[in-house]
Amino acid sequence: MRSRLYALAAGNFAIGTGMFVTAGLLASISADLGVSRSAAGQLMTVFALAYAVLSPVLAALTANMSRRTLLLLAMAVFTAGSALAALAPTYPLVLLTRVVAAAGAAMFTPTSSAVASALSSPERRGRALALVMGGLTVSSALGVPLGTWLGDAVSWRATLWAVAGLGVLGLIGVAALVPDVRIAASRRLSERLQPLRDRRVVAVLVTQLLVFATGFTAYTYIGSLLDLPLPAVLWAWGLGGVAGNMLGGRLTDAYGPRRMVFTGMTAVLVFMALIPVANLALPVALVWGFLWGASGWMVAPAQQFRTVAAVPGNVSIGLGLLASAQYLGLVVAGLAGGVALEAYGRIGVVVLAVAIGVVALVFTLATYRPALSPERESIPA
Structure with a gap:
């Protein structure tokens, strides 16, 4: 197996x-x-x-x-x-x-x-x-x-x-x-898009789009943001992503997806703002890259949990839509980040990443309530 x-x-x-x-x-x-x-x-x-x-x-x-x-x-x-x-x-x-x-x-x-x-x-x-x-x-x-x-x-x-x-x-x-x-799978595209009629599902997808737009605005143009050995920083980010993905699943089971979503989003926002600090020295950048990767990918299991809870009868279709929202976030990051880089240089990319992160956090605070999630959300703090 x-x-x-x-x-x-x-x-x-x-x-x-x-x-x-x-x-x-x-x-x-x-x-x-x-x-x-x-x-x-x-x-x-x-x-x-x-x-x-x-x-x-x-x-x-x-x-x-x-x-x-x-x-x-x-x-x-x-x-x-x-x-x-x-x-x-x-x-x-x-x-x-x-x-x-x-x-x-x-x-x-x-x-x-x-x-x-x-x-x-x-x-x-x-x-x-x-x-x-x-x-x-x-x-x-x-x-x-x-x-x-x-x-x-x-x-x-x-x-x-x-x-x-x-x-x-x-x-x-x-x-x-x-x-x-x-x-068994439906051949009708309309059935695959049916979960989009549910506002809970749309809220999850928009959060996914904004979270990935935040992080990948910087990741896509990381070579223009740092003056340090790029493979080393990407290696640290990747190791952090592996650790965050594994740890995120366990923490989501332990504390519920809502807490993990907000913890990860807040951390990513902070690390976007710290990009100029990361550029000071390679050791700083390695720690920063690891923590950024860990906090960003920590959100993924919690978002999958939210999706399964919102569409329990169409899990595979729901997760497919979640992946599409994730990649649309990368589209936003690539286009908007490219414009910011051309117009304002590296500082423009940093400001844009932070701005998208703020929008993501505000939107999710406004749309993600414990009542919309299954019983794990009722775990007392």
Whole structure:
């Protein structure tokens, strides 16, 4: 069983590395393609936008397909998109290849969670999901720093070839280890969007969008905000993300999702304001990066908890919408952060990240009440 889950996690590791690594490659991408760093940052924006838009559409179109076949197709598409990006000679063509890679990711990641859930017993389902999705968080701790280092040492194209290689390994793992699974799913897009009629669900999704917009406004352009060795800072952030994701689940079970959502959001807001302090020295930046990553990813399990509570009859669809909101947050971060960087430099990006964080906190305070959550919210302080 664990070998099957590791194969799915390996696919998510490749996808996470391929998406997030561009944040550490902006300087080499901009120099090679003759565009500004803010324009280079839109490679992540385009990937996130394509993922958010294509995820529900492709899920409906492939509803009757065997999940194993879909996983193989998804990883093949992602790998092809990454390889084409490494070959693309111009900026517009690189953007187009990011859409191709995102289409593969949009099919693979939600399907890997559904397959992990189907293959595991109810009492081990949470751990199975954590293992499979852990590929994404581990990619931020391992794949992204190594990819950034490779990009600095060789070229950003070498990094994307390495991502394509990871995709091939994920494809082989799925082909060798994951069995054929069929999961009942609706082919009607309207049914997949039905939870959006519930204001509780919309509130959760908007919070998710704003939380990720806050953190990734800085993360997308981190190379322009710090004058320190970037791979080391990204490594610290990634390690913090892994720790925060693991700890966040336990703390959510212990103290309830509401407390964890507000604790994590407040901490992220503080760390955004401390970016100039982090830039003073590498040891300071490493501690800052770890705590920022931990506090940001600590919110994720609590938000998943909120989603499951809001749509108990459509959990997979609800979590799919949560992922789309997350990636839309990255779109906002990439676009708004790029404008701020061009107009006001690094201080503009910092101010923008803090401003979005304030909006996120105020919105969530206004919309997230204990009465809207299940019994864990009633745990006394």
